[in-house]
Amino acid sequence: MRPLKLRLQGFTCYRGPVEVDFQDLDLFAITGRTGAGKSSLVHGMTYALYGRVPGFGNEVKELISQGSDHLQVTFEFA
Secondary structure (H helix, E strand, O other): OOEEEEEEEOEOOEOOOEEEEOOOOOOOOOOOOOOOOHHHHHHHHHHHHHOOEOOOEOOHHHHEOOOOOOOEEEEEEO
8 A cells, every 4th residue: 555645634633734745755763842733644644544443442423623523534545
């Protein structure tokens, strides 16, 4: 599987719409300071593929950003 695009909104720390474009990357690393949202990107991919995130069980409401009433995740891959 090769990730192409990940779009998140209302998902954990990503309250507003965010898009990560992987299409032109051959190799990538997700880096950043503590609390920057690195794990949330991986959780977003996992949620898009399986409808749940390990450690959160079936409690989708725990993944919704504070102040948001829903979440949206789109993951394109080849």
